[in-house]
Amino acid sequence: xxxxxxxxxxxxxxLAEVKKDLGKDAVILHTRVYRVGGMLGVGGRxxxxxxxxxxxxxxxxxxxxDAGREQAPRGNDVSSSRPxxxxxxxxxxxxxxxxxTSFDRFELKPEGLSRVPDGPAxxxxxxxxxxxxxPLPHPVVREASPVTASRSKxxxxxxxxxxxxxxxxxxxxxxxxxxxxxxxKRLVGQVLSSARRGGDATLGMSEPLFDLHLQLTESGIxxxxxxxxxxxxxxxxxxxxxxxxxxxxxxxxxxxxxxIPVVGAVTKASRQKLGKPLVLAxxxxxxxxxxxxxxxxxxxYKLRHGVRVGxxxxxxxxxxxxxxxxxxAQIIGVPLVVALSARETEQACQRLSDxxxxxxxxxxxxxxxxxxxxxxxxxxxxxxxxETHLVLSAAADEQVMIKAAERxxxxxxxxxxxxxxxxxxxxxxxxxxxxxxxxxxxxxxxGQEVPDHIELANxxxxxxxxxxSSEGSGLGPALAAGVAEADASPGAI
Numbered sequence: 001x002x003x004x005x006x007x008x009x010x011x012x013x014x015l016a017e018v019k020k021d022l023g024k025d026a027v028i029l030h031t032r033v034y035r036v037g038g039m040l041g042v043g044g045r046x047x048x049x050x051x052x053x054x055x056x057x058x059x060x061x062x063x064x065x066d067a068g069r070e071q072a073p074r075g076n077d078v079s080s081s082r083p084x085x086x087x088x089x090x091x092x093x094x095x096x097x098x099x100x101t102s103f104d105r106f107e108l109k110p111e112g113l114s115r116v117p118d119g120p121a122x123x124x125x126x127x128x129x130x131x132x133x134x135p136l137p138h139p140v141v142r143e144a145s146p147v148t149a150s151r152s153k154x155x156x157x158x159x160x161x162x163x164x165x166x167x168x169x170x171x172x173x174x175x176x177x178x179x180x181x182x183x184x185k186r187l188v189g190q191v192l193s194s195a196r197r198g199g200d201a202t203l204g205m206s207e208p209l210f211d212l213h214l215q216l217t218e219s220g221i222x223x224x225x226x227x228x229x230x231x232x233x234x235x236x237x238x239x240x241x242x243x244x245x246x247x248x249x250x251x252x253x254x255x256x257x258x259x260i261p262v263v264g265a266v267t268k269a270s271r272q273k274l275g276k277p278l279v280l281a282x283x284x285x286x287x288x289x290x291x292x293x294x295x296x297x298x299x300x301y302k303l304r305h306g307v308r309v310g311x312x313x314x315x316x317x318x319x320x321x322x323x324x325x326x327x328x329a330q331i332i333g334v335p336l337v338v339a340l341s342a343r344e345t346e347q348a349c350q351r352l353s354d355x356x357x358x359x360x361x362x363x364x365x366x367x368x369x370x371x372x373x374x375x376x377x378x379x380x381x382x383x384x385x386x387e388t389h390l391v392l393s394a395a396a397d398e399q400v401m402i403k404a405a406e407r408x409x410x411x412x413x414x415x416x417x418x419x420x421x422x423x424x425x426x427x428x429x430x431x432x433x434x435x436x437x438x439x440x441x442x443x444x445x446x447g448q449e450v451p452d453h454i455e456l457a458n459x460x461x462x463x464x465x466x467x468x469s470s471e472g473s474g475l476g477p478a479l480a481a482g483v484a485e486a487d488a489s490p491g492a493i
Contacts, residue, residue: 002054003029007047014050022054029053206242209234212252212467219428219466220398225435229255253467257459259431263415263442266300266456267387269307269357277310278357279349281380283411284391285404286364289419291321292448293391294361295328299451301357302332310352311336314345314379315363325361328450342382349383360385367407377411389415389442394424398432405437415442418457422446427466 004021008014011031018026030051038044205213209230216226233251234242241247269278280297282290294311302309311329313336315321322338329336335355337348345360352358360383365372380388390413392401405416416439418430434441444462447453 004052006050006052008050009046009048011048011050014048018050018052022052026052026054027056205230205234206239206248208245208248209242209252211245212248215467216252216256216428220426220430220432221428221466222432225259225431229259249467253460253463256431256463256466260434260457260459260462261440262457262459262462263440264456266305269301269305269309276349277353277355279360279383279385279387280357281360281362281383281385281388282391282417283362283376283380283388283408283413284364285367285393285408286318288364288391288393288396289445290364290391291315291325291328291361292450293417293419293443293445293454294359295325295332296445296451296454297443298328298334298359299332300454301359302334303451307356308354309334310355310358311361312339312345312348312352312358312383313337313361314339315361316340317363321363339379342378345379345382358383367404373407373410380411387415387442388413389417390437390439391417391419392433393420394418394427394430395420398429401433402436405433405439413439415440417441417443417445419445422453427462430462431466 002022006014006017006021008017018028028050032049034047034049035044036047213226213230216229217223221229229252232255233248236255237247237251267278267280282294284290291313298309298311301307309332311325311334313322313325315325316338326336335352337351339345339348349358360380362376362379365376367373388411390405390408390411392404396404416434416437418433418441421427421444424430441457441459441462443454444457445454
């Protein structure tokens with residue numbers, strides 16, 4: 001086979017060269033049009049390239065491959081070599097629109113290039129003859145895909161299933177597992193909390209110390225205070241002592257008690273300077289139990305200490321407040337004076353000047369009401385108290401108690417009473433309140449009974465109460481019994 005390539009400016013000139021060289025039976029195998037010269041695709045001249053042969057190619061297409069498959073186009077050819085059929089009569093006046101294929105047979109005639117009408121090209125005929133001579137391969141049967149199978153419900157094949165009875169659940173094992181998971185959760189939370197604070201208080205702790213440190217934080221004590229307590233115990237004990245849970249627990253109690261500043265004793269009711277009685281004022285938000293606390297202390301001073309007691313109340317805003325305190329005063333047998341202004345408060349103190357102790361009850365005020373707090377400050381200043389006790393309820397939120405202590409600081413309180421200890425959800429947060437208020441804890445109340453449910457604040461007992469609260473021990477026998485049944489205890493008043 002004589003294979004040649006011809007280049008010319010136009011298709012007509014290229015075909016003329018093919019006819020002149022190879023004759024009218026020449027076979028066109030490939031054509032393309034490209035540009036030469038110019039820069040960046042601009043300018044240059046067009047060149048038509050024809051590859052032709054004097055006889056058809058003798059290659060036979062492979063089995064399973066279409067004999068009429070298109071040839072892949074070359075590089076950056078302007079025209080595609082995709083096979084296309086030329087019309088029956090191609091006009092030589094439009095040579096650029098004609099792209100012959102490698103599988104069509106043409107002949108050169110005086111009027112132009114025409115396709116041979118009698119059947120396909122020799123290459124195509126040879127490919128069809130080869131396919132007819134060879135037997136077809138057996139068809140490959142493929143299973144239907146899940147998507148195809150799901151199109152028809154009738155073709156679905158149910159999967160074999162076996163019913164397995166669930167194993168019985170052991171309640172004890174389940175409870176133990178839940179407890180272990182809760183412990184792990186608490187430990188991870190503790191480690192993450194310590195990492196966020198950037199401190200290393202938990203590093204190097206023995207297991208008993210770490211457990212008690214965790215118990216402190218779970219009781220509501222701030223992490224910073226718990227870290228200080230655990231750090232003090234770690235520095236105090238030797239390595240062998242840190243492994244003894246009993247020794248560590250006692251050291252934790254002592255360190256915790258040191259974080260609870262208390263008065264430690266009942267103020268003796270005696271004549272003060274210039275012969276005036278001991279004056280105690282009680283202030284605080286609404287509903288914290290000031291009136292009941294005043295009645296309990298009045299009964300304790302009168303019935304247990306045998307001193308003369310006088311009561312003053314300026315709580316004329318709350319309905320029934322005066323009647324409530326008057327009823328207590330009549331039962332206890334002490335005088336009561338009602339003061340409607342700062343001037344009347346001063347006069348009331350003068351009327352009760354023959355008493356040993358005067359207890360002044362005030363109206364509850366909202367910590368957000370600055371004007372009412374200023375008015376209350378006027379009442380307190382008129383009484384010139386020796387002690388001003390801020391009363392806060394243990395049933396309130398920790399931040400509410402701290403904010404109240406900040407606002408009532410304008411009245412210059414020097415003592416703190418925690419009331420309604422029996423209604424508290426946890427006791428550790430009370431340590432946070434005492435430290436934030438920077439006041440000495442004087443009394444705690446554990447119920448509504450007068451005069452029983454009040455007790456002198458004791459740091460050691462408070463620490464034991466906090467460490468036992470997470471185990472559900474409640475208030476404990478000492479605090480729950482009240483003052484009436486604990487006269488011999490350090491907390492009796």
